[in-house]
Amino acid sequence: MSEPDGAWDAIVVGTGLGGATIGHRLAAAGHRVLFLEQGHRDPAVAAGAATDGGEDPAQRLAAGYWPDRMRAQIDGRASRPFPVAGCGAGGSSLLYAAALERFAPHDVANWPVGWDEWERHYAAAERLFRVAGTPDPLARDVPALLPVPPAAAADAALMRAFARCGLHPYRLHVGLAYRQGCAECGGRPCPSRCKSDARLICLEPALAHGATLLCDARVVRLDADDRRVTAVRYRRHGSEHRASARIVILAAGAYRSPALLLASTGPAWPEGLANRSGQVGRNLMFHANEWFAVWPPRRADTSGPRKTIGLRDLYTHRGVRLGSIQSTGLSAHAGNIATFLAGWFETGRWRRVPFRRALIWFGARIAQRVLGAATIFVMIVEDRPYADNRVLLDTDDPARIVVRYRIREELRRRTGMARRLIAKAMRGLRVMPLQHDVQLNLGHPCGTCRAGLDPATSVLDADCRAHGVDNLYVVDASFMPSSGGANPGLTVIANALRVAEVVELRLAPAALEPAASPTGA
Template identity: 45%
Template sequence: MSHPLAEIQWDAIVVGTGIGGGTIGRALAEAGHRVLFLEKGRGGHRSERNGLSEIFVPEARAARGLWPDPLHVTLNGQETAFYAPLGSGVGGSSAFYAATLERPERHDLDSSDSHPSGGWAVGFDAMLPWYEEAARVYRVYGTDDPLSPEPPLPLRNAPELGPVEKSLMDSFRAAGLHPYHAHTAIERLEGCENCLGVKCPKPCKMDGRSAGVEPAMATGNAEVLTEAEVIRIDADQTRVNGLMVRVDGKEHRFRAKRYILAGGALGSPRLLLASANENWPDGLANRSGLVGRNLMFHLNEMFALWPRDAIDGPATKAISLRDLYHAEGTHYGTIQAMGIRASYGEIVHYLNRMLAQSTLPGAKRLAPLSRIPAALAHRMLGSAQIFVGLMEDLPYPENRVTFDPDQPERLSVDYRYSSELLARRKAFRRAIKRAFKGHRRLFLGQQPDLNYGHPCGTLRFGTDPEKSVLNADCRAHDLTNLWVTDSSFMPTSMGVNPSLTIAANALRVASTFNEEPQ
């Protein structure tokens, strides 16, 4: 027997409910389209307030809205598996994010000799109104970047700084730096708990759920089906004809006029590769051979920094700086407060994560012993605040999402550190040391640290079908009714968190849906 929602011919089916899926689904529902969200994860309870955690039982992870299975990574030829910071539930990974929504810089998108991408298919000026609209939709607050020559975003007033934040801001300015209040997507309702890095039990934190799916549902034009795993896309040479979806152990066929992939830069290419057929032997929409390729992350350069005034206080997420964004003719990225303290529990978490990702023999068995160095580190770091340099990654075709037909549900990637990346990382660390001279500081790692929560680039958009998977409107070059609105479309990773760009692009793509698909 067919699922009741499979009996409906939808105007649009959106696969995934994170920032990209939630945003475009809301825009389409508000425009009068009938929208169905398909979400692999569970619906959960609106009052949940759990964060990303090192829970190793798939059922327990699924119940908490976490991706239930390990990410399998072949890093520089060495295979390992660990739980990445990925969500699986309404809101996707955005339900756990720290709500930082920063706009990139002009040179990130526009054609430039200083950037190896050669520019995006849609330039900075064309994206500006969509960044502004995304900032309004996501209720972003903060202060303007003093180094930016661009029109400011329509930011809401930021809350008053605390003593630690003010001390850091003052000492940064005295050192010749240009800090500003980070751009953050929180409504700050009565009783707001600033749920940065954890699920928000109220509609305070603006994410794919609170700013996307829930407003879409409120229109009466949208439905969401959870625990619905899309296992295959059925298509002929030019059109998608349906989605095969597993619900309660049974397969159902769902149909729509338009199909929108928003399952993330790892999930969306994997689904296209899993949908190979006689018309698409190498994977759906893969005439270019680039589906899954050009995978990028950011590199995290974490360091502890002590306020000069030697005052103690809660962790801050309020501070961003772009002094090193594009410095010395080199693409580095944003430096921002992480919103965590160098507490015992946080140190245990990061040590265990490093051990889980290590390729050294026996490293994983050392996890129970991580509490001893964590206690020593906590005593040494004391009142330090944790900052991160978010360094841009560049696209290389050999870095990719992989697919094994014998293990179709497995999420796996192959990544190699380029010599260019390693050299730029060393230069970034030297630049950070110079920029914060006079502040007590300590780098928290020696090895490169990929930000597995920021994958992008695996279905890049462009104007040349031989060099891209999607066109400028993020529609597959050779399929007239298939679009992608997650971070897969990005040809470069930029030097900022990708969330605002994902939301802005989703709004832009929705605006093109004013006619029936051909």
Template identity: 45%
Template sequence: MGSVISEPLADITARHWDAIVIGTGIGGGTAGRALAEAGLSVLFVEKGREGLRAEETGLDQGIFDPVARAVRGLWPDPILAEVNGTRQEMFAPLGAGVGGSSVFYAATLERPEPHDLDDSEDRPHPTGGWPLSFAEMQPWFDKATALYALHGDPDPLSDQPNSALSAPPPAQPGDAMIMERLRANGLHPYRLHTALKYLDNCAECLGRKCPRACKMDGRSAGVEPALATGKAVLLTGCDVTRLERDGPNVTQVLARKGGEEITLTARHIVLAAGALSSPRLLLASTSQTDPTGIGNAHDLVGRNLMFHLNEIFALWPGRAAGFTGPSKSVGFRDLYFKDAQRLGMVQAMGMDVGYGEIVHHLRGRVARSSLRHIPGAMDATRIPAAIGAKLMGQAKVFVGLLEDLPYAENRVTDEAGRIALTYRIAPELLARRRAFRRHIRRAFKGQRTAFLTHAPEPNFGHPCGTLAMGTAPATSVLDASARVHGIRNLWVTDASVFPTSMGVNPSLTIAANALRVASIMGEER
């Protein structure tokens, strides 16, 4: 990747940049690359460390030491989560380093359905719904598909063109067998849309950092190509603490690097710290003009927090399937909108059941129960997790992503510098969850399966909605261009912009919106 600071820090702080991009995940990396390639000077500001390009670190849920997590590029501190009235500390599956969480993802970038953006009458929208249509977003979906080198099969149930999608390599025998069994049950499986260049053993990068840049993520598809233009600089280990504005513009970015307080300035500010951190920065940016934070005149910053509910289950395809590793490429959308209910897609997770996943699951259950008050209860999960990992054997892990809806009382805030969130699972979500699980069982009839999630489990790696776009300042934080209402030069390109969570993972929509926003910014240079 080269030097983190290609200019002396004093020169960086003295320079007035065309754009400062706060965060280097998919939203920040993609926007920053587009801006740099358009000829703008870009400063990436990343809270985490640069790391070594040769790392192959995975998103290990069994690491609980903050220092060890920071070294590996994981979010170091536990978040404070009050879920259904129960308060707990937990390590969320979030990244803190160049590329953010995306360097650990399974590289599945799925396009939402047209009705996700176009239809709003069938679910509540405090923000008024998406302020732009699927047709308006489709060119940006295509551009993001090409930029992230997506391979996969077209969804057999879709009539939407997807010409930028490249054909996948031949399916593993095990995946081919699973797909054939699903077709026999009347379903329409397809090869997932995956951001891999398909170099030798490229699929081994799923769920871990890729040392060869064959997995396309916020680092390899965003930050690194931006740096290669010579128009961008990367500043790591730099924690942005607040923004200051004068009238309709943000004039200063205040940050802390290595114990030193620094001030940065730019014509445009791109906020891409993630749906759990971007709102915290706006809330911290108080002044006489903004007594409760920038963009928060109507107490909307941080509200309408959404996650998907994960319906994780194990599938035993049998030894005849011939698997040599996890199932990586099977998905279907037959349950996306079923019986007039918004559910979601079902897909392979690209992983087998391991010790880290089981201990994380058990710790979550302990944290939500009365056992959390017993000393040593968390550590006691290690033994059953080790036993469970052996018992699961050759099980393949699948997940159903159940769409969440926006509720104002679900929100993220800051508590002494740590992420704090309040989240209550709505009764209607519980009802849809029961229906989703019934449909999943029927979809895999004739195959041995077992749900690994029993209590509702929010996907803490898919937060969204906390700075939602809309048409009116009274009901949304951002306008249709993802710019904070009333501020000319403050833009947002992470998942916090989403008015709804949709029924697919958020990565492709984040990338597409980041390209769209960068294009608008380029027109205003």
């Protein structure tokens, strides 16, 4: 396909939940939209696609996974993990498990936009992404009646058991249509168009409205003068190209969006575009995953959907912010139990026990035979922003993701508290923790271009327009001032719908260029 000609109303960099959602709304309103996507157009069906990502970059890209390892320094320890991120038409939503839950009102209390706005756009996001579930009995806000998903008998029995413990389980809010044979497709693209990923829900409809999609297009920088982005530069099939638009929307994810801004230096922006505050890339947050296994009543049927249970009884405890609990759809077989036991044996006095690996596997197999297969749950513990936790630019290879992060003692204390509270709340059930220390969820990066009212302490204004850059918006999870205690997906979608309203006003025929953001600083 040749490069498209002419100027655009909007260029959207990235086709995940944020980018595809806002691009869809703008295209449906009749605006000329160009999507630039680094990955392939059809990663789920590309020839030779790996089912688990593999090691080869080309093979990973063909399967919709981020192709290269990143450089990470976590608590001073260097590592080279693969980012838990998708790369292809649909972005990371190709791989997500489709949990689409609202934040609690206190999660956004210090954000520059009030709860009433979030409530309105959450409702729109739930309708758009076909969210199914039942209301949380403890929530102040009750969403519109959602479709009730099916469940395995084992999960229904667990919900009854949780209720007997005094807890308040509800059907987890998920973007799944539960077509016949639904496998819930977490960690991989959905082959049956059952999962509400960004490609199915927004990107394909946007293309039907006339939007243009260029895949295999890696954006390398944004050119800008002292007020506006003048061009987006991208590499495609070995050549560099430029495209321009009235509005540029960055939605490359909380890893890549700040890196692109840092790479976009110039006379007006010597420290990186939109970085006069020095905040671009800073305040990186994840969530901490607190995994545990719960054994259902014996002989309970485990066939059918398993990612179906939510709990918010421990979302906060005596003013301490923890997070939501959800079933993952995974079962604790011998391998999972062995992983936990290995971590336990490698700490303290147990690391010197001879033949410990054989003991671990023997114990894991005995536990599975005696107890059966458990359901794995996870608490999504809120992370907090710190300026020195950040995404950095690798000047030798600007395409590489570089992360520096230090786990604070307060996070260790809160995850330890969560572990104890879970055991106490589920007393009488067969419960087993599956970790002994903080485990960061590298698939939930957020906060690296935080929104706020003060340009000295934030990157974006209340409308997610970059401070000092009239036509640049950021709509991925990097906008988030705090991480909340739930999956970020629905909040990213709701925010993209909110920002779409602002951008539509600016692109209206009566709008003059350059235009000021209606509510921005």
